[in-house]
Amino acid sequence: MIKLFLTGDNHFGRRYERYPDVKDLIIEGRFESFGKAVDSANAFGADFLVVAGDLFDRITGISRELSSRVVELLAGFEGTVLVLPGNHDYYSGDEQVWKYFDEECARAGADILLLKEYKPYEFDIREEKIVFYPAFCRSKHGEENNLGWIKELRLSKSTAYRVGIAHGAIEGITPDMQKKYFLMTQEELEDIEMDAWLIGHTHVIYPSALEEKGLSELGRIFNAGTHEQMDLGTGTPGFCIALEIEKERKNSKIRAKKVRTGAIRFEDIKLDIRSSGDEGALERAFKEAEPQLTKNSVARVTITGAIGADEYDNRRDIYDKYAQKCLSCEIVDDELSELITREMIAREFAETSFAAKLLEELIDEPREAQMVYDLINRGGKVEA
Numbered sequence: 595m596i597k598l599f600l601t602g603d604n605h606f607g608r609r610y611e612r613y614p615d616v617k618d619l620i621i622e623g624r625f626e627s628f629g630k631a632v633d634s635a636n637a638f639g640a641d642f643l644v645v646a647g648d649l650f651d652r653i654t655g656i657s658r659e660l661s662s663r664v665v666e667l668l669a670g671f672e673g674t675v676l677v678l679p680g681n682h683d684y685y686s687g688d689e690q691v692w693k694y695f696d697e698e699c700a701r702a703g704a705d706i707l708l709l710k711e712y713k714p715y716e717f718d719i720r721e722e723k724i725v726f727y728p729a730f731c732r733s734k735h736g737e738e739n740n741l742g743w744i745k746e747l748r749l750s751k752s753t754a755y756r757v758g759i760a761h762g763a764i765e766g767i768t769p770d771m772q773k774k775y776f777l778m779t780q781e782e783l784e785d786i787e788m789d790a791w792l793i794g795h796t797h798v799i800y801p802s803a804l805e806e807k808g809l810s811e812l813g814r815i816f817n818a819g820t821h822e823q824m825d826l827g828t829g830t831p832g833f834c835i836a837l838e839i840e841k842e843r844k845n846s847k848i849r850a851k852k853v854r855t856g857a858i859r860f861e862d863i864k865l866d867i868r869s870s871g872d873e874g875a876l877e878r879a880f881k882e883a884e885p886q887l888t889k890n891s892v893a894r895v896t897i898t899g900a901i902g903a904d905e906y907d908n909r910r911d912i913y914d915k916y917a918q919k920c921l922s923c924e925i926v927d928d929e930l931s932e933l934i935t936r937e938m939i940a941r942e943f944a945e946t947s948f949a950a951k952l953l954e955e956l957i958d959e960p961r962e963a964q965m966v967y968d969l970i971n972r973g974g975k976v977e978a
């Protein structure tokens with residue numbers, strides 16, 4: 595039996611300029627979670643830790659110090675680490691990121707191998723032979739995937755363990771409308787005689803049905819997704835995949851589970867409040883979202899609708915109260931307004947005025963009432 599631990603799309607070197615106040619915490623968090631991934635790989639007893647591309651975010655501007663930190667964490671793995679260049683950290687021969695990486699690996703004396711040739715990489719583990727076939731990226735984009743050299747080998751069933759490692763979009767799993775990310779089809783992968791395919795590029799886990807509590811048989815194609823959620827665009831908590839391949843003669847059985855490694859969550863929270871004037875509607879909406887507002891949340895809360903006058907006036911206190919629970923919290927409330935009530939109309943407009951009558955008419959249509967109210971208050975300046 596061979597045990598593998600899969601990660602990828604770690605994107606070290608990403609700068610997180612969009613979050614100036616907490617970027618350092620986000621960057622640190624990604625290192626911490628990566629360390630946790632290595633610990634989990636050791637706890638699982640993995641023979642190989644595989645990074646299926648985009649370990650680094652870029653090919654230039656990755657400092658030696660950053661490279662050394664990543665190497666140090668990987669060096670904590672007790673087996674062999676295999677690193678595949680992805681499309682963000684592609685390898686074509688002389689990329690700076692990999693120069694530093696190789697030098698730092700040598701300096702650390704670590705068992706880390708950069709898969710930078712289109713050739714089978716063979717290893718002996720206990721009594722067994724295992725061969726890895728890397729389909730790494732040599733550029734940022736590619737209309738054609740890098741499976742060609744493996745297909746040409748015309749592999750037939752074997753008693754040796756065979757594992758393909760590739761980076762790129764998978765049809766039906768990764769959105770790649772323009773077909774420029776080394777698109778592969780599941781059929782294409784399954785037609786090649788591999789015991790397992792370890793893929794990177796898609797930032798969420800595949801198969802999504804993998805469980806955390808136990809190993810299950812769910813096909814041969816695996817994509818761990820990023821080890822910690824990267825941005826608002828992808829809703830993954832951050833996982834790695836632990837796999838066991840058992841081979842009997844030429845037939846193999848693959849069992850896998852997901853391992854949660856991510857901590858930081860990017861939360862895109864939308865609160866649409868349709869209050870009928872009862873106080874506390876905003877507070878209640880926040881209360882409901884509270885599970886997503888934790889010390890690990892980088893949250894954006896967009897509030898729309900209308901709330902009662904008192905709560906509207908005190909809204910910033912409520913924002914502060916919940917923002918304090920988060921690592922960072924951005925509130926967007928330009929589309930939240932004060933609910934139009936009869937009292938408010940009476941207070942602000944002459945009883946017989948056109949505005950008062952119109953607003954009275956719309957009292958049961960809060961949204962329309964608000965629009966009219968805003969129009970009147972803007973002095974009739976209507977923006978297209």
Ligand SMILES: [Mn+2]
Nearest residue numbers: 648680681795
């Ligand atoms: Mn990628």
